[in-house]
Amino acid sequence: MTEPIRLEDKQRAFAELRSIKAGFAAKGWFPATSGNLSVRVGGFDPESFTFAITSSGKDKSVETPEDFLLVNEKGLPTEATALKPSAETLIHSEIYRLTGAGAIFHVHTVFNNIVSELYWSKGHIPVDGVELIKGFNIWEEDAHIEIPILPNYAEIPRIAALVEGALQPKIPGIVLRKHGIYAWGANSFEAKRHLEAFEYLFEYVYRWNLLNPSSK
Ligand SMILES: CSC[C@@H](O)[C@@H](O)C(=O)COP(=O)(O)O
Numbered sequence: 001m002t003e004p005i006r007l008e009d010k011q012r013a014f015a016e017l018r019s020i021k022a023g024f025a026a027k028g029w030f031p032a033t034s035g036n037l038s039v040r041v042g043g044f045d046p047e048s049f050t051f052a053i054t055s056s057g058k059d060k061s062v063e064t065p066e067d068f069l070l071v072n073e074k075g076l077p078t079e080a081t082a083l084k085p086s087a088e089t090l091i092h093s094e095i096y097r098l099t100g101a102g103a104i105f106h107v108h109t110v111f112n113n114i115v116s117e118l119y120w121s122k123g124h125i126p127v128d129g130v131e132l133i134k135g136f137n138i139w140e141e142d143a144h145i146e147i148p149i150l151p152n153y154a155e156i157p158r159i160a161a162l163v164e165g166a167l168q169p170k171i172p173g174i175v176l177r178k179h180g181i182y183a184w185g186a187n188s189f190e191a192k193r194h195l196e197a198f199e200y201l202f203e204y205v206y207r208w209n210l211l212n213p214s215s216k
């Protein structure tokens with residue numbers, strides 16, 4: 001059974017999402033209503049938990065009283081509401097269940113879309129030796145990382161079912177082909193750092209490939 005959420009915890013979660021949402025909107029990371037954000041609220045039981053998530057189809061670059069709602073581990077609203085949770089809520093649920101993360105952020109950018117297609121046949125985006133890999137708490141010199149790419153099926157449950165097999169223990173993110181990235185962390189500060197590191201690395205990979213077309 002999901003425990004009832006205290007009003008102050010709900011308000012804190014919504015305030016956190018509001019602030020992250022405004023910051024990402026300022027970067028242009030929510031084109032055409034795309035993107036969704038969530039933070040875990042209350043209990044941390046892997047089998048029964050609650051999280052606050054953006055409501056579906058909203059313009060995430062504006063602030064309204066209807067931007068967020070609470071859902072349970074199945075992605076269903078925990079309170080009576082006319083709001084619809086993000087269409088991609090099930091992917092958030094699955095990431096929370098598998099990783100124990102405290103926050104998950106999803107954005108569509110041209111860079112993440114292009115590199116997902118560039119490396120689709122490999123199944124992951126390789127990155128070598130770029131300093132911002134340390135943003136994932138990977139400190140070895142010249143680290144090599146591989147960021148997993150999943151197919152962008154129309155049915156979200158089909159994507160959610162693939163998350164477990166795609167997770168890379170040290171990599172706090174998954175890319176959907178020509179769609180966008182999900183990045184997570186223990187809390188919203190860490191999830192934001194991870195997302196910013198991913199996006200920097202994607203731009204690096206994109207530009208490196210442009211300058212060195214034969215290097216891939
Ligand atoms: C209108 S494009 C974006 C959607 O298809 C989806 O991928 C997305 O990121 C936002 O969906 P949402 O239901 O608002 O969370």
Ligand SMILES: [Zn+2]
Nearest residue numbers: 034035088180
């Ligand atoms: Zn999306």
